[in-house]
Amino acid sequence: MRSTENQRQSVPAGGGTAFPHLFAPTRIGPMRLRNRVMAPPHSSAIGNLWGTEEEAERNFAYWRSRVSDGGPAWVGGVTGRVRNRLIPGFEPHGYGAETTGYFRQPFYVERVGRFVEEMHSAGAVVTTQLTLLGGVPHAPSTRRSSTLYNFRPHVLNTDEIAEFVEEYRFSAAQARRAGLDGIELHLNHDDMLEWFLSPMTNQRDDAYGGSLENRARFAVEVLTAVREEIGDSMALGVRFNLREEEPGGYTAADGVEIAQYLESTGLVDFLHAVIGSPWGDPSYIQPYFYRPAQWADLAGELRRAVSLPVVHTGRINSVQVAEQVLADGNADVVGMARALIADGDILGKARGGRLGDIRPCVGGNDCISRRYVEKLPFGCAVNPHTGNEVEGPWRRAAHPRRVLVVGGGPAGMELAALTAKSGHTVELWEATDRLGGQLRAAVNAPFQEQMGRYLEWQERRLANAGVRVVLDERATADSVLAADFDVVAVATGATPRRPAEIEGVDQDHFVHDIRDVLHGTVAVGRAVLVVAQDDHLPPLMVADHLSERGHDVTVVYPTAGPAPLLGRYILGGMLGRLSARGVVFRFMEDVVGIGEERIRLRHTYSHRESELGAFDSVVLACGGDADSALYDDLRGRVSDLHVLGDAFAPRRLVAATRQAYALAGELRK
Incomplete structure (x- = not known):
């Protein structure tokens, strides 16, 4: 222990709030925290802190909106890439393979200093991570962490290790000059330092390999250099995996031993204990099909084995879950990221007893996949305001009007709520007896409780906004025209797609749509073929749903792999679940014929045909076709007519809510 200031403080029970543990102040090293919530780095996709002034201001605005009014006490929001030292001309590959490093930016001290001042003025402390990914190209040995990536690494020699230690020292000095409150050494998630720590990737036979003391030597040398640079003026911690997921990696018991060894150095003030890799099962950004705080017990075991404060991050997706983790003694501080993305005022609403107003995160990871897989602008599926904080509060309409929204799916609900918030008088007509559209089918898939909560939240939101919701109202051109609204927005969704080019696709007793399967309105046999003509989650979702119920499932994709639009932070976990249940995948094959005795396939590229044996049922996960009939009928007959969502x-x-946000903004003018 460095001093008594570093000793963990107990989390008090009781108090004047429904979340006494969550809102109890504490101290970690020199950092005083007003509550027990840390916001780990997650804003790089929202606004580039290292980009133009305009890009940086978007980042600033996001964090201001989250930290103000008693938000998270601790912003770990400054991502910190250490310079990647390379020979001239070498070009690293992949995500995270920056060469210059953020701490070497000429404006680093000035820009981060401004950010720190803003966060301090709102009552939050700010830390940065020191990160450098393994294998791009540097590594302790030739053994890589995954067979998914086959670029061969450069094995560091001892002189190069010493040079990197000095690079970390320089980075720490820059962080100190910028006024940051602390530094978190990244020792996890495929970081180079984790590769040295891991017995799987570290096969060295010198002073940096073999025993735990040797494997941790690089990290301890970095910690020593950082501590020498910052002294006691800043907190210093380590973020590390509680265990490694790959065979040959260290176990949970080893993780406790690692934590105890790091504590024994007297160099660190806190331990940030997490689970996952950037690509495996689980990902360190766990999607919806893991339980909330699923690994908190492991963090608790570690906490009981050390004296340092323990931070735990991992699908802590609500204030109720956060409070429970703290109350159970599994952490001293909890990390929350996507819950803050979904609702920036989550802590304020919890403190004020307005739990029903909290917008729930659905855990689909579109906030990650859009930016890093599809190269689209950042977007939160449930909160289209996120990322647009720089525009200020939502404004009232210059000329309030009467607005009709036709269709109560996600696009229609979001548009109705936003236009009502703008001051318009709004009606929402839905053809069925419930709001939600196709999401009503999705909620029946495994682990989709949060989607159900999101729909309930939207219904409360519409009621509170004063939207007149009319159910069982199938709009026609005549009924819309007779109602004489100033603005009509058509969000009538999509119809299930049955690919006409597949022979035998119309056998209704045998071939079923994914929506009917998830709703449970059709009987599905034991052996099921899923026709996957959807680049996102639905084919995997229905395979999960059926295999959980004991069906033998085969999924046929025409693409070279599953779900091309799912990123590494979500795909691995789902594939691991399905593999464990024996789900069979076939790739680069189109289903061209469906019969009760055989399925005909055609290779996507060679066009060679083959056959599969009999299945009891076939499920079509083939997306939908836009249902724009009402919009087409109204064109030229309504002066202010719009179409959005699946109807377009x-x-x-995420696309539906973002389109609704954009259209609602236009209707304010």
Whole structure:
């Protein structure tokens, strides 16, 4: 222990709030925290802190909106890439393979200093991570952490290790000059330092390999250099995996031993204990099909084995879950990221007893996949305001009007709520007896409780906004025209797609749509073929649903791999689940014929045909076709007519809410 200031403080029970543990102040090293919530780095996709002034201001605005009014006490929001030292001309590959490093930016001290001042003025402390990914190209040995990536690494020699230690020292000095409150050494998630720590990737036979003391030597040398640079003026911690997921990696018991060894150095003030890799099962950004705080017990075991404060991050997706983790003694501080993305005022609403107003995160990871897989602008599926904080509060309409929204799916609900918030008088007509559209089918898939909560939240939101919701109202051109609204927005969704080019696709007793399967309105036999003509989650979702119920499932994709639009932070976990249940995948094959005795396939590229044996049922996960009939009938007959959501072109929840946000903004003018 460095001093008594570093000793963990107990989390008090009781108090004047429904979340006494969550809102109890504490101290970690020199950092005083007003509550027990840390916001780990997650804003790089929202606004580039290292980009133009305009890009940086978007980042600033996001964090201001989250930290103000008693938000998270601790912003770990400054991502810190250490310079990647390379020979001239070498070009690293992949995500995270920056060469210059953020700490070497000429404006680093000035820009981060401004950010720190803003966060301090709002009552939050700010830390940065020191990160450098393994294998791009540097590594302790030739053994890589995954067979998914086959670029061969450069094995560091001892002189190069010493040079990197000095690079970390320089980075720490820059962080100190910028006024940051602390530094978190990244020792996990495929970081180079984790590769040295891991017995799987570290096969060295010198002073940096073999025993735990040797494997941790590089990290301890970095910690020593950083501590020498910052003294006691800043907190210093380590973020590390509680265990490694790959065979040959260290176990949970080894993780406790690692934590105890790091504590024994007297160099660190806190331990940030997490689970996952950037690509495996689980990912360190766990999607919806893991339980909330699933690994908190492991963090608790570690906490009981050390004296340092323990931070735990990992699918802590609500204030109730956060409070429970703290109350159970599994952490001293909890990390929350996507819950803050979904609702920036989550802590303020919890403190004020307005739990029903908290916008729930659905855990679909579109906030990650859009930016890093599809190269689209950042977007939160449930909160289209996120990333647009720089525009200020939502404004009232210059000329309030009467607005009709036709269709109560995600696009229609979001548009109705936003236009009502703008001051318009709004009606929402839905053809069925419930709001939600196709999401009503999705909620029946495994682990989709949060989607159900999101729909309930939207219904409360519409009621509170004063939207008149009319159910069982199938709009026609005549009924819309007779109602004489100033603005009509058509969000009638999509119809299930049955690919006409597949012979035998119309056998209704045998071939079923994914929506009917998830709703449970059709009987599905034991052996099921899933026709996957959807680049996102639905084919995997229905395979999960059926295999959980004991069906033998085969999924046929025409693409070279599953779900091309799912990123590494979500795909691995789902594939691991399905593999464990024996789900069979076939790739680069189109289903061209469906019969009760055989399925005909055609290779995507060679066009060679083959056959599969009999299945009891076939499920079509083939997306939908836009249902724009009402919009087509009204064109030229309504002066202010709009179409959005799947009625324009079928996409996902995040596309629907973003289109609604954009249209609602236009209707304010």
